[in-house]
Amino acid sequence: MNILVCITHVPDTTSRIAFTNNNTEFDKNGVQFIIGPYDDYALARAVELKEQHGGKITVLNVGEADADPTIRKALAIGADEAIRVNAFPSDSYFVANQIAAVAKEGAYDLILMGRESIDFNGGMVHGMVGEMLGMPSFSPVMTLDVNGDTASLSREIEGGKEKLEVKLPFVAGCQEPIAEWKIPNMRGIMSARTKPLTVKDPVDDTVQTQLSAYELPPAKGTVKMIDADNVQELVDLLKNEAKVL
């Protein structure tokens, strides 16, 4: 089975978010970058599927050179080779276009990615890629098993989940608990250094959106503490001050 796993290179979930250059750039200062957590689950499931069925995993990132350590980590976790489309991931459409172009060059049975990136949280790229390739797309996918040319998967719906069966190939936006989270071992880290990482130029520079400025939400006021023996005070505050009851 030939699997393409698309990963994002995003600030760690514990990062303090700040902006520079007149609020037009993300402040990378002191920020640790990681594989997007949802993408990490997609990659982990790809590794499990390869263990069961054999095959090859190609990891793809649309990003600049500073994403290379993140891509090497994906190789250490179990991807066989990597492609980086050398461009700033400007918007969902731009990224989807790049992914579709790479996907057209390889005969992939599955194209996996996270349900959304944790920086822009759009959750739109899997659908766009599916449409561009004329393949079905599903998200958020919580379980995924393959049997011959058919997959059974479950998808989260609001308040529950839905099980589906579909023929390969297709695109899936993944989330937990699709796989056991994997941490690279020493052998993986050593072998990742020599696995191929191909850098490609973007195929098209069309974007549909442009950032004008970032902003931070207003700072939270201080907490009002209420005595545990006086819950009535909380009820009164919720009613009369917050006016939420």
Added chain:
Amino acid sequence: MSVLVFIETEEGKIKKSSREAITYGAALGDVTAIALGQVAADELATAGDNGAKKVLHVADERLNAGLIQPYAEVLAAAMESTGATIVVTAKSSLADAVVGRVAAKTGAGLVSNVADLPDTSNGFVVKRSIYTGKAFANVSITTDKKILAIKKNAIEVTTGGGAAAVEAFEVSLDEALFGATITATEKAEGDILLPEADLVVSGGRGLKGPENWGMIEDLAKTLGAATGCSKPVSDMDWRPHHEHVGQTGVKVSPSLYIAVGISGAIQHLAGVNSSKYIVVINKDEEAPFFKAADYGIVGDAFEVVPKLTEALKNA
């Protein structure tokens, strides 16, 4: 300007988040809403209450379940037929999966997680929530056609518009679009949907076990709130995954979020930071969640929660 709004229904009723989307659309232009699958026409007519002029109804029973490819096909056809230049939808797990395809089909520029009405004084600039609610980006959409997925609870629903005209909308859907077969659906019936909820009560590891969730449910029931939980709780299978609130779970934006026995890891806060008010009940006064709260009680959940439920019943 002609605006198309995608309506989702739940147990035969238009979802609250879809009414928010209609309200949003009506602020931009003349709204034609569209609903898929078998839904009662008099329910769809109530979309007019929130500002829709007309509702297109594709009453194809194959569309009763939210199938991504056929839904995208229908929305693209409705854009074409109505001449709509703007499509508005609530952000939801279904809409997310559908509108990416619609954007790729129609060449529309798409922005998700929209938190406010657009600024059209110079182009078309929308404010979207990013970094899981930790910041906003003001983004200009440069294409003629636009699709906006609106963050839940970001727009106050307006009412008073009267009934909308409901019209059948015919689309021929190729069998190939129905390649995926739904084999089973599991759904919590009758519960308030967590992503939509205006009030949420969540429990964490401090509750010690799934057998103690009764008091969380009692409190939620008294308030008319949805129930949620922290990641460890869903990881340990104390509660189903669709209740997991946080960075990699459901992001909620209620008026009131009550957290019981949740310490407040940054990943949990990422799922709740759009809440208007946060109440934290925790026996550890050092719990980081208190820093993000509006109201806090240091105390044993097993004592405080039943007392709070009682006080609310009498309120």
